[in-house]
Amino acid sequence: MISENVLKDIFKPNNLKWRTAITKVEPNRILTRGYLQEKLIGNISFAEMVYLLVKGELPSKNEAKMLESVLISFCDHGVTPPSTQAARLIASAGSPLNTCITGGLLAFGKNHAGAIEFSMEMLQEGIQRTRSDLDIDKIAQIMVAESMKNQKKIPGFGHRYHTEDPRAPRLMELAQKNKCFGRHCELALEIENILFESKDIRMNIDGANAGILSDLGFDWRLGSGIFMIGRLPGLMAHVHEEISRDPPFRKIFHNDEIYYDGEEEKL
Amino acid sequence: MISENVLKDIFKPNNLKWRTAITKVEPNRILTRGYLQEKLIGNISFAEMVYLLVKGELPSKNEAKMLESVLISFCDHGVTPPSTQAARLIASAGSPLNTCITGGLLAFGKNHAGAIEFSMEMLQEGIQRTRSDLDIDKIAQIMVAESMKNQKKIPGFGHRYHTEDPRAPRLMELAQKNKCFGRHCELALEIENILFESKDIRMNIDGANAGILSDLGFDWRLGSGIFMIGRLPGLMAHVHEEISRDPPFRKIFHNDEIYYDGEEEKL
């Protein structure tokens, strides 16, 4: 006789269901990470929501405050970054808001906005190495020496525009205040000490946030995502400003400022 | 004699400077909307930062709380939206985090996530019309009648998955509590009353947030941007889940589930 199992095997019902542990959607009921959304709305902060979504549980009050400060620190750097310029150029071309903002976010490459992840990865690897009996200050010395030997810049230290990035010490201060200053922040500060003495280079916003996010337990692969959350409102403000105040089709230079060094007309 | 003005005109110095009123960047000093960033970090909430960036001034405490609730309400709707599916598919293809998230945000089109702007535009136009001596309840009647006549769906009411979107009444309740319930919210509720009586249709999250954001003074052109800020953390959580738990190159159906109805081989 044909059993249920035999039949199931013959007809192989669609088993390609999409699996998720983030949100359960049922008619009139939306459960996120174990909480009904209507109970989250109005009762937690945005930073708590970010933490809950990504890590699956609510942070402590101190952690939430710390993450909020990190998000805010990423808010805007004027019209200097390629991402902001790209977003505004796309806006001046007449594209919809989401297109302009995403165009800006696509410029988060390894030379811009990439430092947060590189710095987190470096600090997390550094702390891994302390397991083998080395102190944090010793690790810092080894890491700086290695990077100097390879003539590589240490991500999270030094800044294109600032010799003293005003955001970094403020973030370190808040890490202490919110009791979120752990071994990754300590390592970052040790590195700064060495770099400042030897090369007059200070920690920047990425180095500070790399330490803090690592101490908050964030995987370094999520670093640029946290940056994106923090910067999106700034990009939106810039797109809105471009549309509201500037004529369409921004010309970023006169035609005679373009230098053509290709071939002249071939006959 | 050659005067300064004559010379200036001849050499026409580069006057294509990029103008912005959002952030001033100087060495070691970053001023956003009149506030040094190190004074904002740790002292205001993320919602206050969003408001400050976009509108140029800080909100009241009640407005800040309200905007925070709005942002949180957009957090996630599981794997049902095209944006989330697109982001996860792109992640399964092995693209970087920012690429996956932006791919998702590109799916904020007129059929998905567009309702917030359509609803804001409609409510703001409705309130404009009250200037000509009509009461809000009368305007609501006219608007519903017009859309019924044109057989058009009213944006912000009814939901694909929910007959009673649990987020909408919670948001309305918070609007009252935070004293952000103004004429746009009133109009949204009047429309709901008519639609519920005649068609058993209720306000959804977009209708509620459209009323609230309009009462907070947001231009309807920024509606989808607010949605993007709120949803980005959810998209990031989904991309992270995809990469952490699922094999690469997600197959959303078996090959034999594709139905080809094109031409067979031409000889």
Added chain:
Amino acid sequence: MISENVLKDIFKPNNLKWRTAITKVEPNRILTRGYLQEKLIGNISFAEMVYLLVKGELPSKNEAKMLESVLISFCDHGVTPPSTQAARLIASAGSPLNTCITGGLLAFGKNHAGAIEFSMEMLQEGIQRTRSDLDIDKIAQIMVAESMKNQKKIPGFGHRYHTEDPRAPRLMELAQKNKCFGRHCELALEIENILFESKDIRMNIDGANAGILSDLGFDWRLGSGIFMIGRLPGLMAHVHEEISRDPPFRKIFHNDEIYYDGEEEKL
């Protein structure tokens, strides 16, 4: 025993199959629009492939030549367009090739690259109106008069950089030569005649291609897509040039060329 319900539940046919008439994929067999791909490769031109994919059948030889010329005409306009600038800025930020190119394509908005669709739509509507007994020259007069009355620019005529766009007459000449000059091209030329006499304005590349693509039977909704196909190689060349010859993190202006007109520090 297996009841009807048990069977139904097991067998529940998945009716969400994805339907397509473009390509049938079977093991070791790929059939596109009725042709085995290995028979297309090496036997047709790229323009024929574009036509086949989009319209479902191969073009005539003349149509294929014409479409190829249209694609080539979109190739590049140096570093003047926002799309090219955005692509290069994103490249200078260190993003992957596909990200840079897509960032550029996102700048195809209504003020840049949008004219091809607006022009196609206008010409196609114009030819629709000739059904009601009006000649093409009469239609042209009405259309120009209407746009002048509304003080609207006619899309496809006039150019930011060129008083005589050298691509337009070449394309019109090829339309004649390839016997692809139909009623839409005729209408475009009639409009040019009126605009040139009254305002010294000539047809640009978009007006020419709008006429040609319309006479080739392309839906105006596909205009910017044809532009994208033609421009992608140019964007790729620019991204490659940026990466090969320029330092990372392009600065498009000095810091002192940014003009901040926002609020000074609030105390």
Added chain:
Amino acid sequence: MISENVLKDIFKPNNLKWRTAITKVEPNRILTRGYLQEKLIGNISFAEMVYLLVKGELPSKNEAKMLESVLISFCDHGVTPPSTQAARLIASAGSPLNTCITGGLLAFGKNHAGAIEFSMEMLQEGIQRTRSDLDIDKIAQIMVAESMKNQKKIPGFGHRYHTEDPRAPRLMELAQKNKCFGRHCELALEIENILFESKDIRMNIDGANAGILSDLGFDWRLGSGIFMIGRLPGLMAHVHEEISRDPPFRKIFHNDEIYYDGEEEKL
């Protein structure tokens, strides 16, 4: 009187000019890689244009034919790839054409479309190694042995859907016919011989095109760009099909096909 400093300040030459060797734009004159565009339009093929833009000179007739075949071979693979699915999902959400297509292209990650570059890089490195006195067949053996030892898949061989990808032998045949079969193609074939004997694995489209594009002198960093040019028309056809034939907001699965394995409601 005008002092030296006043003059310098007025004249301050903007040295941030944007340099390019691709296209020179002057009023009514557009020169690309040394050719007036109106002389290119109608006189060269699309593949020749791609080659000219990227490499700065026109290819031979055989090279042009070969590149055209490569472009066509990338045209479409039905609705199976994540890129096509993402593009169609974004289209079903009601986004504009360029947004849908770019969303698709963002899915060109390391697990999908990435193989062409990995394969080109591998073949180009392999041929570099032949300089040190090793024959191609010996290099092939070493490369396969290395990858087996590291349990890594060799990019460009084997296919998710096809045991014999019908495009690969056709491309190899055309490489011979067009005299574009050089040392990289030879290496690819040697690798196939070893893999086929030992593991019954054959060359796929990426392996074939990797050999051909390398023999045509393309930098492996451009591999995915060539793929993008070839695939864009296919993505456009799919977006157009989605919009023309399918209802908005595609649901790729029933709600009960989603498997939630997260936390249940917390009390």
